[in-house]
Amino acid sequence: MTYSVEIKQLDLAFGSVKVLQGLDLNINEGEFLVLLGSSGCGKSTLLNCIAGLLEITDGQIYIKGENVTWAEPSERGIGMVFQSYALYPQMTVKGNLSFGLKNAKVPKDEIEKRVARAAEILQIGPLLDRKPGALSGGQRQRVAIGRALVRDVDVFLFDEPLSNLDAKLRVDLRVELKRLHNQLENTMIYVTHDQIEAMTLADRIAIMKGGQIMQLASPDEIYNRPRNLYVADFIGSPSMNFIEGHLEGGNFKVDDMVLPMDGYEFVAPQTADRPATIGIRPEHVVTGELVRNTPLKFSVDIDLVEPMGSDTLVYAQLGRHPFRIRMDGQARVNVGETIEIGVDPSRASLFDKATEDRL
Amino acid sequence: MAVTDTGQTGAGAKKPSPLFKNLTAKIAAIPMIMTALVVFIGCTLWTIYHSFTKSRLLPAPDRWVGLENYERLWSENRWIVSIENLAIYGACSLILSLVIGFILAALLDRKIRFENTIRTIILYPFALSFVVTGLVWQWILNPQLGLQNVVRGWGWETFTFDPINNADIVIYGILIAGIWQGSGFVMVLLLAGMRGIDEDVWKASRVEGIPAWKTYIFIVIPMMRPVFVTALVIISAGIIKVYDLVVAQTSGGPGIASEVPAKYVIEKMFTSQNLGLGFAASTMMLLSVLVVLIPWAYLEFGGKKNG
Numbered sequence: 001m002t003y004s005v006e007i008k009q010l011d012l013a014f015g016s017v018k019v020l021q022g023l024d025l026n027i028n029e030g031e032f033l034v035l036l037g038s039s040g041c042g043k044s045t046l047l048n049c050i051a052g053l054l055e056i057t058d059g060q061i062y063i064k065g066e067n068v069t070w071a072e073p074s075e076r077g078i079g080m081v082f083q084s085y086a087l088y089p090q091m092t093v094k095g096n097l098s099f100g101l102k103n104a105k106v107p108k109d110e111i112e113k114r115v116a117r118a119a120e121i122l123q124i125g126p127l128l129d130r131k132p133g134a135l136s137g138g139q140r141q142r143v144a145i146g147r148a149l150v151r152d153v154d155v156f157l158f159d160e161p162l163s164n165l166d167a168k169l170r171v172d173l174r175v176e177l178k179r180l181h182n183q184l185e186n187t188m189i190y191v192t193h194d195q196i197e198a199m200t201l202a203d204r205i206a207i208m209k210g211g212q213i214m215q216l217a218s219p220d221e222i223y224n225r226p227r228n229l230y231v232a233d234f235i236g237s238p239s240m241n242f243i244e245g246h247l248e249g250g251n252f253k254v255d256d257m258v259l260p261m262d263g264y265e266f267v268a269p270q271t272a273d274r275p276a277t278i279g280i281r282p283e284h285v286v287t288g289e290l291v292r293n294t295p296l297k298f299s300v301d302i303d304l305v306e307p308m309g310s311d312t313l314v315y316a317q318l319g320r321h322p323f324r325i326r327m328d329g330q331a332r333v334n335v336g337e338t339i340e341i342g343v344d345p346s347r348a349s350l351f352d353k354a355t356e357d358r359l
Numbered sequence: 360m361a362v363t364d365t366g367q368t369g370a371g372a373k374k375p376s377p378l379f380k381n382l383t384a385k386i387a388a389i390p391m392i393m394t395a396l397v398v399f400i401g402c403t404l405w406t407i408y409h410s411f412t413k414s415r416l417l418p419a420p421d422r423w424v425g426l427e428n429y430e431r432l433w434s435e436n437r438w439i440v441s442i443e444n445l446a447i448y449g450a451c452s453l454i455l456s457l458v459i460g461f462i463l464a465a466l467l468d469r470k471i472r473f474e475n476t477i478r479t480i481i482l483y484p485f486a487l488s489f490v491v492t493g494l495v496w497q498w499i500l501n502p503q504l505g506l507q508n509v510v511r512g513w514g515w516e517t518f519t520f521d522p523i524n525n526a527d528i529v530i531y532g533i534l535i536a537g538i539w540q541g542s543g544f545v546m547v548l549l550l551a552g553m554r555g556i557d558e559d560v561w562k563a564s565r566v567e568g569i570p571a572w573k574t575y576i577f578i579v580i581p582m583m584r585p586v587f588v589t590a591l592v593i594i595s596a597g598i599i600k601v602y603d604l605v606v607a608q609t610s611g612g613p614g615i616a617s618e619v620p621a622k623y624v625i626e627k628m629f630t631s632q633n634l635g636l637g638f639a640a641s642t643m644m645l646l647s648v649l650v651v652l653i654p655w656a657y658l659e660f661g662g663k664k665n666g
Contacts, residue, residue: 048562051562051566052565053562053565053566072565072568073562073565073566073568074565074566074567074568075568078566079566080562080563080566082559082562082563083559084557084559085559086557086559086560086562086563087563088560088577088578089581089582090577090578090581090582099567099569099577100564100567100568100569103567103568103569103570103573104567104568144563147563147567151567159559
């Protein structure tokens with residue numbers, strides 16, 4: 001089977017600084033892949049390498065089974081959308097959409113057809129004669145997507161396309177992007193630092209750190225079974241609670257507490273005892289009546305309460321460890337109170353303290 | 360704010376007089392406003408008025424003679440030559456320094472090595488005064504000492520390039536010096552403008568397969584319009600007032616072949632002691648600037664409301 005995009009042993013160095021190292025990545029036909037990471041992790045760099053805007057130091061890139069490692073960006077069969085829209089300000093929307101095609105000597109009626117189709121899909125028909133300066137941010141980004149769309153390519157590259165938009169527009173356009181992907185069924189590679197965008201849009205997410213992919217998996221897998229401490233900490237807001245302790249004979253021991261990890265799916269059978277870190281998501285903690293049915297029970301002292309409408313975020317102390325709990329928006333708790341909480345070990349994550357890998 | 364403030368009394372309840380708003384800024388601006396009014400507008404009007412009199416020396420205003428000074432001015436061959444020279448020098452230096460400056464900037468913008476060094480070298484002539492520039496190029500273009508001599512020394516015995524001594528092309532000799540001095544500055548201005556253009560635009564045009572020269576012409580240059588306007592104004596001001604370069608390089612010679620209006624004005628005013636005629640000439644210069652400036656300003660600022 002041929003992949004849509006195939007990256008083999010990709011190296012990129014600026015002088016002596018190695019930005020990407022021995023990176024392998026296969027992207028399936030029609031897949032929506034999100035490259036996620038904090039700034040400086042190399043995600044945009046990787047995207048620019050795929051686009052051919054950066055010359056790579058070593059390795060190969062295949063698009064549709066064809067080696068494009070040294071091909072010009074325009075010959076790779078890609079369309080790209082940028083964070084800053086990168087529209088040509090002196091041209092009308094129509095001019096923006098058709099300039100590249102005219103330059104590629106596409107016949108006039110074909111250009112008309114493609115522009116009309118893109119305008120229809122993106123609902124920018126009434127804007128065709130306007131200049132980018134007269135458009136809102138969301139409309140501009142739609143035009144930028146249209147510019148990639150008219151190229152009639154197989155692979156779309158998005159470089160943080162929603163980061164310049166305000167919060168509400170971002171949500172709207174996110175939904176539209178997902179709809180667009182369902183409609184076009186193209187391969188899309190999407191760079192973002194926003195985990196919500198990543199979780200909602202992606203078929204698979206590649207979480208990057210320091211030029212390497214930490215985990216490449218479906219959003220569900222990444223959320224529920226993070227492969228290492230970094231991924232676990234990065235995904236989820238508020239982030240996971242971590243408590244350091246020891247794993248001894250299938251039980252997690254911290255301070256004077258012993259937590260039996262019955263029901264926890266270990267990556268490999270555990271034989272040796274070792275120092276470990278347990279990770280518990282704030283939203284996986286149960287309170288109130290439900291505590292009775294959970295295997296692990298604790299009592300915590302509440303430090304701070306943040307009501308957020310839909311949820312209530314509670315900052316508490318579990319023994320001497322800070323512990324965040326996400327409760328229902330209707331929950332009424334007060335600072336200074338002591339409450340009972342319950343945790344299901346099958347929803348927790350255990351990490352080796354030394355390697356930080358999932359156990 | 361507005362809701363909670365209603366009904367309250369006190370110092371903040373009364374709307375302050377607009378006269379005292381930003382008072383310190385207004386006081387600070389007074390000297391500049393006075394300068395603009397007195398020096399620029401006042402002196403301009405004073406000059407125009409006296410161009411219609413027979414004044415010969417400062418400060419005495421003399422009797423009104425109407426357009427006599429202007430008639431004399433336009434009948435004088437020296438003035439006609441000056442105007443022709445300015446037209447040639449102006450058009451060529453405007454176009455060439457913009458073109459050369461832009462090409463240099465575009466070359467420097469391609470992320471080359473030693474950019475700072477090269478930029479400094481090209482900008483260096485701008486640090487020299489026009490007098491030094493004029494003298495340097497007087498030597499370089501001197502047939503016995505400079506370029507012509509060197510090329511003949513290489514064996515090309517018939518090579519002739521002596522603009523300084525040839526009345527027909529002397530203005531181009533000055534033009535070369537002017538461009539050598541000024542295009543570095545234009546380059547720096549345009550380079551700054553180019554750097555202001557979002558790098559994503561370049562990436563987008565590369566992804567679309569648009570060649571670099573097309574990107575420059577159809578995308579980058581239109582985006583750089585404000586910088587071009589700035590460059591244009593600065594170059595034009597330099598052209599109109601060109602004086603010291605000519606004085607240092609050719610003293611207006613051979614004969615009157617490289618005279619320019621600014622030199623004419625200075626000499627009429629201070630050497631020939633014919634204030635009225637000098638003022639008439641400078642009024643003509645002002646007029647020619649306005650002829651260019653007013654339609655442009657009208658297009659630039661008047662058209663904004665519709666666009």
